[in-house]
Amino acid sequence: MSVDSTPRSDLTASTATAPADAGAVSSVEPTTPPEPPSTPPPAPPRPVWNSVVPAAPWCPDEWREHLDAVAPGLFASGTAASTHEATGDILQVAPWTLVMASRRGRLHAHRGDHREDAGHLLPFPGGWCAAVADGAGSASFSRLGSAIATATVTHALREALRRKPSLAPAMREAAHAANEAQRTFAARAGIALREFRTTLLVAARLDDTLAVMQVGDGAMALLHEDGLVSHPHAAATGDYSGEVAHFLPDEGALAVLQASVRTMPAHGVCAVLLASDGVDDPWYPFTRWARPLVHSLAHGANAESERPASLVPSWPDSVLRAADPVHALTEWLAFEKRGENDDRTLCLAYTDALLAAGTAS
Secondary structure, three states, X not given: OOOOOOOOXXXXXXXXXXXXXXXXOOOOOOOOOOOOOOOOOOOOOOOOOOOOOOOOOOOOHHHHHHHHHHOOOHHHHHHHXXXXXXXXXXXXXXXXXXXXXXXXXXXXXXXXXXOOEEEEEEEEOOEEEEEEEEEOOOOOOHHHHHHHHHHHHHHHHHHHHHHOOOHHHHHHHHHHHHHHHHHHHHHHHOOOHHHHOEOEEEXXXXXXXXXXXXXXXXXXXXXXXXXXXXXXXXXXXXXXXXXXXXXXXXXXXXHHHHHOOEEEEOOOXXXXXXXXXXXXXXXXXXXXXXXXXXXXXXXXXXXXXXXXXXXXXXXXXXXXXXXXXXXXXXXXXXXXXOOOOOOEEEEEEEEHHHHHHOOOO
C-alpha cells in the first residue's frame, strides 16, 4: 500500500486550536482498507495427448508394385512398422555396434498421422552403413520419401562397394541411386516430386575409413577417444534451428548431398551420431549438447546430468548397457520438452572405447 507523503502541518495546527467539543462529529473520512493482492491465474492444464492409429494406409495398395520395384520388400516392412509407435534395429560389425530407433511424435500420434521419419542399418564386408531421414511435414507422402531414401542409399552403397571398394565415390553413387529411386517411384505413381520431400543423413565405415554426407536439417556428430567432438555438417541447416534449404528429390538437392561427402580415418573415433530434427531441435545447438546427449545414452541421466533447460528425460539408465538397447532407445526418445512434439529418429554407432572412456563434459 502506498503512503501519502503530503505534510500534515495544517491539520495539526487546526486540531490544536479548535475548542474541544465532545458532541462534534469528526470530519475525517475513515481509511479504506487496502485491496488484497491479486491472485495469479492458474497454470494452463497439461495437454492430453492421445495415440491414434492412422486410418490411411502407410502406402496405398495400388502403389505396392511401384514401391517394391525401387526398394524391394519395403512395402511389407514399412507397412508392418507403421503399426507401431516406435521401431528400431541393432547391428554388430566388430568392433562397432550400431543401435537405431525411430519414434512417432506426439503430434502425429494425437492426429492419427503416420511417422514421417525413417532409419536403416546395413552391414557389408568390412563395414556398415547407417541412414536417417525426416520427411517434410508439408509433403503428403514424405513418409514414403524418407523410407525410400534410407533403404536405397544403404543398399546402393553396399552394391557400389562390392564393385569398387572406395568409400567416397561409393557414397556419391549411393546418393544418386536414392534420388533416382524417389523420382522413379513418383513417376510410376503419378505423384508430384514435392510430395516425397525428405532430408537424408548417411554415415558409413569401410575398414579404416569413415564417410558421412547430409542434405537438409538434422544433426551429425563424431566423438573421438581424446574427448573432442567434431561436427562435419554443423551448418547444414542454415542460420536457425529447423531451417532447411534443400530436400531430396528437389532440383539441386542431389548436388548438395554429393558435395557434402566427407571421409576421415576411423582410428580414434569412438562414436558416430545421426539424428533427425526431432532430436536436434530439443538439444539445439547440437555443437553444445552432442556430448551430454551421448553421455546420457552411454551412462544414463540423473538430476545433476547436464542437459538443455526444461528437458525431462524419460529413460534414466544407460541405453547402451541395457538388456534390450533398441527398446531402451525408443523409450529414451520419449523425453519431454515443451513445444517439441515431432517424430524422433536417432542412430548411434560406437565402439567399446566410448563406454570405457566415458563422455562426461
